[in-house]
Amino acid sequence: MLQLTLFYIFAVLAVLGGIMVVVHRNPIYSALSLILTLFALAGEYILLMAHFIAIVHIAVYAGAIMVLFLFVIMLLNIRIEERAPGALRYMVYIGVPMAAILFLQLGYLAFKGFQEVYVKNTDVGTVERIGQALFSKYVLPFEITSILLVVAMVGAVYLSKRKLEIVE
Amino acid sequence: MQGIPISHFLVLSAILFSLGVIGVTIRRNAIVIFMSIELMLNAVNLSFLAFSNYLNNVEGQIFVFMVMVVAAAEVAVGLAIIVAIFRLRETVHVDDIKLLKW
Amino acid sequence: MPIAIGTTDLISILPIAIVSLFGVYLLLQSVFAPRMNRILIPYLGILGVGLAVVGNFFLIGMEGTAFEGMVRVDRLTVVLNFLFLITAALSLLITISYHEGEHVEFLEFTPLVLFSTAGMMVMGSAESLMTIFLGLETMSIALYVMAGFRRTNRHSLEAALKYFLLGAFATGFLLYGMALTYGMVGSTNLTQIAQYFTQNALDVPLVALMGLALIIIGFGFKVALVPFHMWTPDVYQGSPLPVTAYMAVGAKAAGFAAILRVISLSAFSIAFQWSEILWVLAVLTMTVGNVVALVQDNIKRMLAYSSIAHAGYILVGVVASNDQTVPSVVFYLIVYLFMNLGAFAVATMVAGQNERRVNIQYYRGLGYTQPLLALAMAVFMFSLAGFPPTAGFIGKFYIFSAALQSGYVWLVILGVINSLISVYYYLNVVVAMYMQQPVDEKKIAPVLPGVGVVILVAVLGIVYLGIFPGTMLSVLR
């Protein structure tokens, strides 16, 4: 029962954070809410016996990615988002219902397909299992990610180099 | 003790995914849109882990690991693009960035 | 469990490894030889691609999987590798000429092309959803940056932002689909997925179908299927021309490679479950692409809509889902490579400094001021329009006959109507070149050797494949 309670606590936090990300006008608060969601998700991961991922998740997302977000928001000194001007105000009335339908579709599947199966105790989430898998069977994908990271590095450096004179 | 049904995680995942979709469709700030996308990716990660547990299979965990790497790379490049555009146009609002259309 | 990597494993990723290592080497170039002329870097890149082409020859005849079911080497892999490598080499050649008057920094650009080519090749040889995903992201992230490579230009950065945001958004859907598929199958290995679908062909679980649908959406975004195509015109228009060329050919081919691997081959046994959907998507894609292209006057945007339409034609081959699907789709991709790279090469020459002359009006009178360039462009336009005896005709014919073989008569009829519509806007360019007076007296710069080679290769490819498609087709079968 404790587990279920924990699940719900984390779930509510995650959803709350998610809603705040979407509705809060100040991007800083959005970012902070996202961090809340990410922490809550880490809790869910632990409930799923994915300990390694949970730790990496905190380190990578909360520790690196979100810091980068906050850094950029502050660097650019982005102020509170004003109300959307006429052109796109209607998007709320389109986006929200569509997302609701999407949720019904995806949620229906989950609800229908996996009701009677429960989280079980396993060791697939341990550092040992993952480490072994990563460096034996999944060594190639692991290596590909190194290219991916080089690409990201080169790209980020190139795009944020000092700008040249503006040519139109 | 039966524990938590897998479906719970999947439904949570669907909720977060849909929230992310809302964010992308209604927000104007490119950074917030991007954060919403991160929300979607995390929702997917939750699904992967739920399935990994259900199947007792390590592949899902590895996949999540890869998704995280990709997300990190995307963040680096995405924020660099946003910074570059801000330098040039003094805005990160996507509805100001619509020179290309029709 | 020790790491056991055999020679076969290494050979199977030989071209990928060569290209990636060369990319890293070029990045370190400024450390090794800081005074080297930057203009040489793309040539070194082409050299790297050339080495990879050589390396790819070692793959010929191999059949099987490597890295414990992460990659597959078969004939499709080899052909796709060649296709991606040629695309990269020709795009780099266009870039060299584009450099005149543009601030494209080869030091970063060339490695990005190489890395993204590596990503494409990973997609083409993938045997697991995981490798497909990683290849796709490697390719895409490099392309996001390349789209914004004129980082002092508003259009270019806007293209990068739009491509990036929508690309990442689509990635979310693709991943969701992969997650659902993984959840049902218990593996991301394509062979196992194929087995799963074969075993459950009579009663496919809904979740697996939804997973497949979301995967289709994710790939559909990359190849620009309507309604997931919206990024295409904006990004193609805003990106620097060589990048547009590379993206239009390479990314589309890679996307279709993934579709072939996952949908056509792995989900073959449940074709009846997805062919209807792809039928509708194909018709929508062809029609929207062609109809909107009719009213475009920017050559880049026109070619963007045309590339959407071509995605529709290629999808017709996928819908057919018979033994002709793979050869017809790959053949079309090869043809598409030549005609599109050629057209973009000509566009690069005409566009001139800062891409000022991308409007179709600047093609007026090209037939007199630059007869050879105009002739080449006419060949590309006729091929895109599917006029016999160009390769474009054979490609379409082959695709349509594959669809006919599976009994999709209406799809073929709609495809034929569409290619008739498309003739109008392709011919518009030809008319402008041969039947209108130049708008201004400004001389177009003489064709530079880099672009010249691309155009020549493209024309020869189109004519050769148009008249003697037999060799290529027998290779593909």
Place this chain on the structure above:
Amino acid sequence: MESFVWYIPILPLTGAIINGLFGRVLKDKAGWIASLSVLGAFGLSIQAFLLVREGITFDGNLFDWIVAGNFHTSFGVLVDELSVIMMLIVTGVGFLIHVYSNGYMHGDPGIARYFAYLNLFIFSMLLLVMGNNLLLLYLGWEGVGLCSYLLIGFWYQKPSAAKAGLKAFITNRVGDFGFAIGIFIIFKAIGTIYYSQIFQQTEELLAAGVLTAATLLLFVGATGKSAQFPLHVWLPDAMEGPTPVSALIHAATMVTAGVYMVARFSPLYSLSEVAMAVVVIIGTFTALFAATMALVNNDIKRVLAYSTISQLGYMFIGVGVGAYAAGIFHLMTHAFFKALLFLGAGSVMHALAEETNIQKMGGLYSRIKITAVTFIVAWLAISGIPPFSGFFSKDEILAKAYAYHPLIWVLGTLGALLTAFYMSRLVFLTFFGKSRVEPEREHHIHESPPVMTVPLIILAVLAAVGGFVGVPEVLGGHNHFGKFLEPVFAQAEANLHLAHVSHTVEYGLMAASVLMGLLGIGLAYLMYIKASISPVTLADRFRKVYRLLSNKYYVDEIYQKLVIDPIVSFSRWLWHAVDEGIVDGIVNLSGRLMLLFGLILRRVQTGYVQNYAALFVLGTLILLAYYLLS
């Protein structure tokens, strides 16, 4: 035959490539290169003809084109009695017109381009008639259409020329669409595209129940290419091109491709009574309909254009009633006399500094004698006056038409009367009577140079005596032409059970049609030379009819009123602020609709990322719903 037959199409192609690449250097020499390449092709065609006459036909493949599993196509040619005749016409008449063009286009800055297109046309046309499979036929079919389009719009500085090119192009799209679908249906049903195999497997087409559909769709293509009702609208406008082009493409060769196609597919058409009836009805209707429009037109080239449409109608009557040889015979004689008429018209225009209005001509006979005499020969030939060539071919068609249904004969003979009348009117107004030439052009009148008149003379000889190769048996001839073609049409004729008319009836029919021809000439003589029946009073009396005719039955206007106007006003109303220029620029209705869709759809591309994402999600929802609900 294999050794040389390939060079027949390759020679003009080489000419086209040389002229296309080195045209600037060659300048006026381009014409001679082009002409020589076609002459070479003609020489080889004669050699092929001699072999075929000895019974040696050829059906072989140069190389495999597309091989895909059970599907197999080659670059292959079929040289049999039918195609060798077509080859002779295409290269022979083509050569004469090439030579003529050297004079006509002399000094034009685009002369190399002109000859490159013309050679390319000959090449495509040869592919069309020589191909041994449907795909090559289609290749040639598209190729000639393209060349025609390029040549109509050759003088693109004239906006009317560019517009006419576009009209021809779009109209032909409609036809080609039907044609392509027809090919696909045949391929789908039998799985082969080789003529020889298709004709062996006609039962399978019948069994599949698609034979009528396939033949009718192919015929849709023919109506486009051969300017039959209702897709005839492009041909009169196509006269904006240079006159030799009108002679070659829009009279002698390309527009007859439809007739050739029906004749080639006679084994299929003969199995479907419906298809044959449709061909006959469309042909008859067009023959009459176009002839009436020619009655009142004052533009020398347009009169000839309507006449061409009308004569093509006769050819379709021929191939439709099962008189295939007669249809092809008329195709050949028509190629002679109509090419001659066009070239003569070109010569007249040359003399009068591009004047085309026959009301501003007259009395030219003595001024440009060679042109006039050759023109008169052609006139007699088309009017069906024995022993000129048109008499034999037209009569053979009409005799067979009588056997098919007397009504067709009646209408056809009526058409012959009209033909004789409008042609006589043309001749009388142009060459006889008082000169109405504008004074400033008067001094300019001169005979064309020999490079132009020699082809006229040769064609005149052919138009005069060409009919003797097919003198019917009733007149004591042996109908060599029909006998020669017999093997090709044997299969079709076995399917049909053609009724024969007795010799007595045939004499009667013949006399009646000659009488009609003479009547037409006489009537025109009275009206335009003697002026005892004033055309003005006549026009006054039948004012309504006259106006109807001179407005081409208001076909363009009806299209305009019923279809184009509403669409235009709708689109104006919808997008009046946006793109009037584009909407105005396009003539064609379907083109406009498409552009309208394009304008609407491009608006979807708003530039807002959110909208793009929203459409993406919408697509996803529908896709997922499809699976959830099914």
